[in-house]
Amino acid sequence: MTSLISEALAAEARRLGFAAFGIAPADAAPETGARLRQWLAGGCHGDMLWMEDTADRRASPKGLWPEVRSVVMLGLPYTPALPPSRNLALPERATISVYALGRDYHDVVKPRLKQLASWLALRTGEDVKVFVDTAPVMEKPLAEAAGLGWQGKHSNLLSRRHGNWLFLGAIYTTAALPPLADTGAKGSCGSCTACITACPTGAIVAPGRVDARLCISYLTIEHKGPVPEALRGKLGNRIYGCDDCLDACPWNRFAHVPADPAFNPRAELSAPLLADFLKLDDAGFRQVFSGSPIKRIGRDRFVRNCLYAAGNSGLPALRPAVLALVDDPAPLVSDAARWALARLG
Known part of the structure; x- marks a missing residue:
């Protein structure tokens, strides 16, 4: 061919x-x-x-x-139109990974x-x-x-x-397709360790090797049980995924190709309030995240993550919303609510 x-x-x-x-x-x-x-x-x-x-x-x-x-x-x-880290210092807000905003x-x-x-x-x-x-x-x-x-x-x-x-x-x-000529896409990280340094939990245990058990993306998306208590405080307000290692990469300064329009961020997810997310029942969760990759983790796992963020916020104003979830039928949610309540004092 x-x-x-x-x-x-x-x-x-x-x-x-x-x-x-x-x-x-x-x-x-x-x-x-x-x-x-x-x-x-x-x-x-x-x-x-x-x-x-x-x-x-x-x-x-x-x-x-x-x-x-x-x-x-x-x-x-x-390619993100807004800085991925823009909400990390705003404890009343939630941080969602760039890829899930559209x-x-x-x-x-x-x-x-x-x-x-x-x-x-x-x-x-x-x-x-x-x-x-x-x-x-x-x-x-x-x-x-x-x-x-x-x-x-x-x-x-x-x-x-x-x-x-x-x-x-x-x-x-099954076709034997000839590769195209060299695209010039090869490159190297050299001695740079920006991504390793940026990881909040030390999940990049060696160059090119990520231990999922420490990775915030894994813990907030794939992990179905309670997050180990030693790691909960390190989640900050990251409620779905984490972009820290990606955002830290110097090669991103050459990323001039804009995002495909289909991935434009939804306005209501750009700087969402934790208090609003804590109120979601199953039907509300499905409605808010229809057509979003976030929908696949389900309401219980999502609210679990939001409760960890609430506990990390230090905001007494979130206590009523957290208290309302202490007796939630889902053990995953009630466990996180009790932890958050204790953190809020």
Whole structure:
């Protein structure tokens, strides 16, 4: 298959709004499996047991789909229009990770991937599969192999054009697609340790190695039980995710490509009041976060996070809202409420 099909595919990707594009052979990142298993052996995945269960399929594209020959990696930018840290010093407000301020990225990226995959299948007659963070796919090593950038010391993908503000998607195909010429996306973190220093909980335990059990993004999103008491105070007012290590990266000063319009932040989430979130019941939570990635953690986990933020706020004005949740039917919520109440005195 000639490079013309790869060039035409790249042009179609740009037409669909993808700002980053690259192609890699399915076996382009052979070290991925060993690195993954070492990370799992150290328990760094916390209670994300599904990562253990899918390790063999995750280690290599062929482990998931033996017939795959090429991987097309794509990126949509979500470059923040506002400073991610703008609410951290405002204890009455909540801080939400940049990526969750707009539409759910799954609902934006996947339809475009399907369009691009259909275009490819129609012109090559080959099979295709698309993935957006919901299957055992190692997007970041594959994106690096495809020339979109490199994995920084915070383990996320870095790009000269986008900093670390990229949503990634993958197309697996049985077509043998020639990679494009060098995109110039390679780079290095050098001696910089800004992301490691910025992490509030010391979760970046070595360059490129994050211990999820300490990571605020994991604790507020993936972790289903109570957050260990030793870490609750370090959450500050971060109620969904954390951007500290991403925001600290010097490469972001070169991220001039604006966010895809679909990811523009919702006005009501830019500087939300903790008191408003503490009042949410299940129906209210679902209504407020319809179409948002936040919806997937459910009301109980979300209010748990807000209660930790309330306890960290030092604001007596939040006591009535916290007190109202001490007898909440959800043990996760009532435990957090009692902790917050004790912190507020």
